[in-house]
Amino acid sequence: xxxxxxxxxxxxLVAATSEIRAQEPPPQRDPVLQAFALDxxxxxxxxxxxxxxxxxxxxxxxDPAWRRELLDEAFMRAYGVREPYGRNSTTPxxxxxxxxxxxxxxxxxxxxxxxxxxxxxxMAFSDHARARELFEWIDLDVAPATCGDPxxxxxxxxxxxxxxLARTTFGDDRAEALRFLSLYLWRAHLPSEIPAxxxxxxxxxxxxxxxxxxxGVFRWILIGGSSDARGFSSAALDIVSRTADLHQAYRxxxxxxxxxxxxxxxxxxxxxxAPRCSDSVAELYTPASFNEAIKRVKVDEEVEPIEPDAVRPxxxxxxxxxxxxxxxxxxxxLHDDVLRLRGTSQRPVSxxxxxxxxxxxxxxxxxxxxxxxxxxxxxxxxxYFYQKSMLLEGLIDLMLPGAARTRxxxxxxxxxxxxxxxxxxRGLWFAFLNRLLETPGAGGRAxxxxxxxxxxxxxxxxxxxxxxxxPTR
Numbered sequence: 028x029x030x031x032x033x034x035x036x037x038x039x040l041v042a043a044t045s046e047i048r049a050q051e052p053p054p055q056r057d058p059v060l061q062a063f064a065l066d067x068x069x070x071x072x073x074x075x076x077x078x079x080x081x082x083x084x085x086x087x088x089x090d091p092a093w094r095r096e097l098l099d100e101a102f103m104r105a106y107g108v109r110e111p112y113g114r115n116s117t118t119p120x121x122x123x124x125x126x127x128x129x130x131x132x133x134x135x136x137x138x139x140x141x142x143x144x145x146x147x148x149x150m151a152f153s154d155h156a157r158a159r160e161l162f163e164w165i166d167l168d169v170a171p172a173t174c175g176d177p178x179x180x181x182x183x184x185x186x187x188x189x190x191x192l193a194r195t196t197f198g199d200d201r202a203e204a205l206r207f208l209s210l211y212l213w214r215a216h217l218p219s220e221i222p223a224x225x226x227x228x229x230x231x232x233x234x235x236x237x238x239x240x241x242x243g244v245f246r247w248i249l250i251g252g253s254s255d256a257r258g259f260s261s262a263a264l265d266i267v268s269r270t271a272d273l274h275q276a277y278r279x280x281x282x283x284x285x286x287x288x289x290x291x292x293x294x295x296x297x298x299x300x301a302p303r304c305s306d307s308v309a310e311l312y313t314p315a316s317f318n319e320a321i322k323r324v325k326v327d328e329e330v331e332p333i334e335p336d337a338v339r340p341x342x343x344x345x346x347x348x349x350x351x352x353x354x355x356x357x358x359x360x361l362h363d364d365v366l367r368l369r370g371t372s373q374r375p376v377s378x379x380x381x382x383x384x385x386x387x388x389x390x391x392x393x394x395x396x397x398x399x400x401x402x403x404x405x406x407x408x409x410x411y412f413y414q415k416s417m418l419l420e421g422l423i424d425l426m427l428p429g430a431a432r433t434r435x436x437x438x439x440x441x442x443x444x445x446x447x448x449x450x451x452x453r454g455l456w457f458a459f460l461n462r463l464l465e466t467p468g469a470g471g472r473a474x475x476x477x478x479x480x481x482x483x484x485x486x487x488x489x490x491x492x493x494x495x496x497x498p499t500r
Contacts, residue, residue: 054090059496064097066489072107073453074486076142078493079104083149085497091153098146098153102161105142109450112140112169115181117261125350126177128413132454133181135461140165144188155196159207162192167214172257174304177347179261183223186215190227205237209244216252218259218266218298224248225269235280242277242287249294256344259298260307264316267291271320278324288321289330296338303340306347314338355404358414364393365421381427391431394422398438409452415442416459428471436478439463444484460487464494 060082067078079101083094113133120127136145143165151158165185172179193208208231215224228241274287295317299310314333321327353362368389370376380386397418402411419439426432440463446456463479466472479491 054093056090056093057085057087060085060087063489063493063496068100070486070489071453072104073109073137073142074457074489076101076105076108076146077137078489080142080145080149081493081497083146087497094153095150095157098150099157099161102143102146102150102164105139105146108137108139108142110138110454112138112167112185113181114172114178116177116179117265118177120177121349121351123352123417125352125407125410125413126348128352128409128452128455129178131458132452133178135454135457136184137454137457140167140182140185144184148188148191151192151196159192159196162188162211169217169220171217171253171255172219172261174257174306174345175348176257177349179219179255179258180217182220183226186212186220186223186227187230190230194231201234201237204231205233205240209241212244212248215248217255218252219255219262221249221252222262222265222269225266225273229269229273229276233277233280235283238277238280238285239283242285242290245273245287246290249290252294252298254298254301256302256304256307257347259301260304260309263295263298263309263313267295267313267316267320271324274324274326288317288324288326292317292330292333295333299333299338300341302342302344304347305343305345310338310340311335350406350410352410352414357400357404358402361393361397361400361418362414364396365418365425368393369421369425375425378427381425387431390422390426391434394431394435394438397422409455412446412452413455420459420462428474432471433474436475440475440478440482440487444482444487460490464490 063082064079067075067082069075070078079097082088083097083101088094088097110133113136115130115133116126120130122128122131136142143161147158147161147165150161167182167185169180169182189208189211193204197204197207208227212224212227215221224245228245231241233241270287270291274285277287278285295313299313303310314335318327318332321330321332353359368376368386370380375381376386381390397415400415400418402408402415405411405414416439419435419442423432423435423439426435443456443460463475466475476491476494479487480495482488482491
């Protein structure tokens with residue numbers, strides 16, 4: 028009887044505690060962040076998603092439910108983003124070119140996949156099941172590159188997030204973790220995805236009994252891989268390096284016979300014998316890279332090397348196009364004038380020189396010329412935007428605090444205020460906004476944020492105010 032009374036008493040105590048907790052008010056929401064979240068809803072989809080993710084990452088948010096709401100909204104808003112995924116190149120691209128400007132634009136992570144991956148990874152800290160559900164909704168439809176374009180698809184962040192979710196959100200249920208990882212790894216089919224797949228398999232940290240299964244998954248991904256001349260050109264050496272790392276990691280587990288590099292050999296042969304971009308040289312070094320890898324991993328007696336002379340492409344394709352900037356007379360003159368103002372050595376002219384009346388007068392005259400430049404002779408609007416932004420940014424970096432620098436900052440913000448209409452270079456526009464937001468120095472940064480806040484432009488003003496209240500990254 029006494030035991031029964033204790034049991035009933037414990038049940039009543041639990042019920043009373045639950046009722047008290049149910050009556051407790053939810054955690055208070057920061058009113059400043061709440062106002063920012065409401066304002067973000069009025070921004071275009073890409074900016075709204077990015078802003079909501081930044082807000083959700085703030086340490087001032089103590090309500091997990093609210094963080095989930097913000098990340099859910101960010102994920103859904105990202106469906107309206109124009110660019111599906113980022114692109115990059117492992118070979119150097121001149122920054123002062125249209126392709127270099129495109130590469131800069133993709134560093135903002137203002138693409139649909141990038142934004143949704145960011146939201147999903149943050150969600151994993153609050154709600155494991157919801158994070159996996161969101162990840163399942165990401166549409167990764169990656170298309171092959173072309174030989175005419177040096178930029179190739181870059182979705183490494185997707186596979187990094189996949190590995191993280193599989194490793195950290197299933198607890199002790201390793202079977203489900205393996206199922207989840209292997210299910211979405213099967214989306215990989217392009218050469219530019221293979222290094223990220225190998226890295227994801229390594230970072231999953233499988234147990235010895237799991238490694239053979241994942242090695243088989245990797246083998247079948249290679250067998251089902253697509254041919255992509257520019258993608259393979261960009262990723263070939265990274266494929267060999269990352270696969271060798273995976274081979275070593277699995278062998279260190281003591282998982283028995285490991286044949287990861289053995290599976291890579293026929294894949295490389297098939298890609299090397301496929302059509303090749305005429306300007307690509309990576310294929311010339313790939314056999315030697317593979318042969319060195321099997322020696323380094325000490326499987327050269329088990330895996331047959333690739334003879335360089337035995338591999339020939341089936342046909343040669345085109346070359347990458349580079350559209351260089353500063354080609355029109357006005358653009359070249361302004362560019363050269365900024366270089367002369369900066370000085371001919373690697374470092375800019377000294378502060379003492381920049382304090383002289385002569386240097387300051389030259390800088391102000393050049394600022395006037397840049398302000399008045401209309402870019403009518405430039406082939407595309409984004410070319411004009413990039414070049415004028417670089418000129419204004421260069422002048423701001425050179426000028427010392429004072430009226431002239433304040434004028435240059437205001438001119439740059441005013442230029443950006445009128446230059447964001449074209450959605451095809453919105454990422455590039457945002458890249459320069461981020462560079463303004465990340466300007467070092469308390470004084471200079473405060474002046475820039477003030478100019479953004481006073482810009483009478485919804486996006487510029489929003490990010491200026493947000494940067495004051497919440498760290499930008």
